[in-house]
Amino acid sequence: MTPVAGVDGCRAGWIVVHEGHAEVHPDFAAVLAALPDDAVVAVDMPIGLIDEHIPGGRDVDRAARVELGRKRSSVFSAPPRCALGARTLPDARRRGARLTLQTLNLLPRIEDVDGVMTPELQSRVFEVHPELSFGAMAGGFPVLTPKHSAAGSKERRALLQRAGACVPERPAGSAADDLLDACALMWSARRIAGGTASHVPDPPSWDSRGLSMELHW
Numbered sequence: 001m002t003p004v005a006g007v008d009g010c011r012a013g014w015i016v017v018h019e020g021h022a023e024v025h026p027d028f029a030a031v032l033a034a035l036p037d038d039a040v041v042a043v044d045m046p047i048g049l050i051d052e053h054i055p056g057g058r059d060v061d062r063a064a065r066v067e068l069g070r071k072r073s074s075v076f077s078a079p080p081r082c083a084l085g086a087r088t089l090p091d092a093r094r095r096g097a098r099l100t101l102q103t104l105n106l107l108p109r110i111e112d113v114d115g116v117m118t119p120e121l122q123s124r125v126f127e128v129h130p131e132l133s134f135g136a137m138a139g140g141f142p143v144l145t146p147k148h149s150a151a152g153s154k155e156r157r158a159l160l161q162r163a164g165a166c167v168p169e170r171p172a173g174s175a176a177d178d179l180l181d182a183c184a185l186m187w188s189a190r191r192i193a194g195g196t197a198s199h200v201p202d203p204p205s206w207d208s209r210g211l212s213m214e215l216h217w
Helices: 028-034 058-073 089-094 100-117 130-137 151-164 176-194
Strands: 004-012 012-020 021-025 040-045 125-127 199-206 212-216
Touching: 004 028, 004 176, 012 028, 012 176, 021 028, 028 040, 028 100, 028 212, 040 176, 058 199, 058 212, 089 100, 125 176, 125 212, 130 151, 130 176, 151 176, 176 212
Parallel strands: 004 040, 040 125
Antiparallel strands: 004 012, 012 021, 199 212
């Protein structure tokens, strides 16, 4: 069976769920180095970036919002490539990018993934949104309870259990919602490996580095 892994950003770096356990690594290169070379990896972080600011972000960001319906606000617009390196909102604006504070705070993680990704790696490393994964587990309906709430955590754990995805012990340096998201990503990685995953948009678009910009779940 093809090895699979779900990877989500966390306080200490990246939480990785695979082979029934979870661990934390400091950067994305370390994540891939710790996994088998043939592992299918689902990561909740943009892969492929447009060069300049476009309202609403990439085509894939807009397509994901359509899929999530009432949960569309959970999909942030990936920053344009011109924003990389910015660490303040005014700096981002000077570079031609209009970012939210949430996106600005994610820039180091996005840069981490972007610095590792190549078109060749995209044969086994995929961008996945955990809320799309949970929605698929729920029969195609988005999970509307907030993931940081006790009710949201309970609902997502129940969906994972019903889908046959175990939730391992949470490692230090990660939060409970990070762990559940990584489990959902691993579930989608299994679907990708098995050829049963959904994806948007169809056909995808490519960025200036030749990276495909699409979401799977």
